[in-house]
Structures are given as structure tokens and as C-alpha cells.
Amino acid sequence: MFGGFPQPCLSNDDVFRKEWFKSFILTYVERDFRILGLSSSPSNLSRFFSMMAHLHAGILNKSSLSRSLAINQITVSKYLSYFQQAFLLRELPAWHRNIGKRLIKSPKIFVRDSGLLHFLLRINNYNEVLAHPVLGSSWEGYIIEQIISSLGDEFAYYYYRTQDGTECDLVLEKSNKPFCAIEIKFTSTPKRSKSFTTAIQDLGTECNFLIIPQVRLSYSLATNITVTDLEGFLETITQDRSGS
Numbered sequence: 001m002f003g004g005f006p007q008p009c010l011s012n013d014d015v016f017r018k019e020w021f022k023s024f025i026l027t028y029v030e031r032d033f034r035i036l037g038l039s040s041s042p043s044n045l046s047r048f049f050s051m052m053a054h055l056h057a058g059i060l061n062k063s064s065l066s067r068s069l070a071i072n073q074i075t076v077s078k079y080l081s082y083f084q085q086a087f088l089l090r091e092l093p094a095w096h097r098n099i100g101k102r103l104i105k106s107p108k109i110f111v112r113d114s115g116l117l118h119f120l121l122r123i124n125n126y127n128e129v130l131a132h133p134v135l136g137s138s139w140e141g142y143i144i145e146q147i148i149s150s151l152g153d154e155f156a157y158y159y160y161r162t163q164d165g166t167e168c169d170l171v172l173e174k175s176n177k178p179f180c181a182i183e184i185k186f187t188s189t190p191k192r193s194k195s196f197t198t199a200i201q202d203l204g205t206e207c208n209f210l211i212i213p214q215v216r217l218s219y220s221l222a223t224n225i226t227v228t229d230l231e232g233f234l235e236t237i238t239q240d241r242s243g244s
Helices: 006-010 014-035 042-054 062-069 073-085 114-120 126-131 135-154 194-203 230-242
Strands: 089-092 108-111 156-161 167-174 177-184 207-211 219-222 225-228
Touching: 006 014, 014 042, 014 114, 042 062, 042 073, 042 108, 042 114, 062 073, 073 089, 089 135, 089 156, 108 114, 108 135, 114 135, 126 135, 135 156, 135 167, 135 177, 135 230, 156 194, 167 194, 177 194, 194 207, 207 230, 225 230
Parallel strands: 177 207, 207 225
Antiparallel strands: 089 108, 156 167, 167 177, 219 225
């Protein structure tokens, strides 16, 4: 709910958390970026970051951003570069090898810290998250961020989507081959979707996961799909990595 920055995460004071996030954006985004050479008005940078929160887990369209912010695409690219280098945004590239299908090739964009995401969207507590349309996207971004941060450079990371809507949320690639496909759902009753099943067939992955908030024990949903939580997934990948 409150992200990974220690002070807001560990505080029980709602007012303090709001003030902390507000101050963070004011000092880091609006002031420090300009000191580091990003020549733009503070209001434009805040608007841009807020817009990224509303686009969280969506496909990046620089042309649309350019029109919405009334700036050119070169400036949009510059903003994106600064925010990514500041560890505030993550672009997740699309997997697009030649497999004979029309694939989406634009990246997805994520606000890396879930606490900042919820602050920018004016979500104040857990119940509001549960009732908000961003719930699934917030959970997806959180899980992707934890996986990439935990597993590091051993894998390359992508999402997969075709023009006809077949998709999976995360593809781990190793030695230039898809290693596993991952679907991320905020549910306690996961089901195998046709879209995910087709994505697995397209990618040719034998090791696949459906990650949900919490399970007592991981279990098989299909021959090559395991339902698990984040901890169970990381344990499984670590064991496979060590060969145990």
C-alpha cells in the first residue's frame, strides 16, 4: 500500500505519509531535476509524473503524451529518460521475436514505487485500493518490480502481447530464449485464461506461473502452470537457478 521508502512505509501516521510524498515530489522531481539539467517548469514535471501514474501498466504512446502535455516528442523522451534514471519510472519492453504473429512492440510504463503511485492517484488506504480500478495494475507493477529487483541481471524482462489481444504480464528470458511466462492477478480464485494459454504456446515456455497475493501452498493449475505467491515464485526460481 505505502511502497518501499522506509519513512512512509513504516509510519502509522496518514498525515505524515501524505506530507512525505508531497515533499518528495516537490524536492526531487520539481527542484532536483532542474538542478540536474532538465529544463522545464516544475508544474510540467508534476503533471507528467501524475500522468504516468494514470498510465501505470499501460502501453507507452509518446505521441499521445506529447499532445496531452502540449510538448514535442523529443521533450517527452527527455522526461522519460530523467524519470527512469531517477528510479521513478520503469519501461518494460515488449517481447517481439519473429514468430509469425503481429506483436505489440511499444513498451509498458510503470511507476516503480507503489506508495508514490497511490499518492499520485489520491488513494489513501487499503480499502480504497481494493475498490479502485487501478487495483490489478498496481498489483502487477508491484510484483514486476519485486521480481526484477530480486533476480537482477540473470534474466531479461519483457511483457508479451499480440495485436489480437493474446498476452502475458511478464516474460523472463535467458540465453535469448523465453525461460518462463508469468500472469499476475489480484484474486483468490485464479483461472487459466485462453489468452495466457495461447501466450505460453507462442513463447514455448515449459515453466509458467500465475502469481496471486497469497497461497498456503503452491499448486498446479495446468500441466505447465503453477499458482503461487511472490515468495513461492522467488523460492522456485532460486532453486531452479542453483540446480537443487
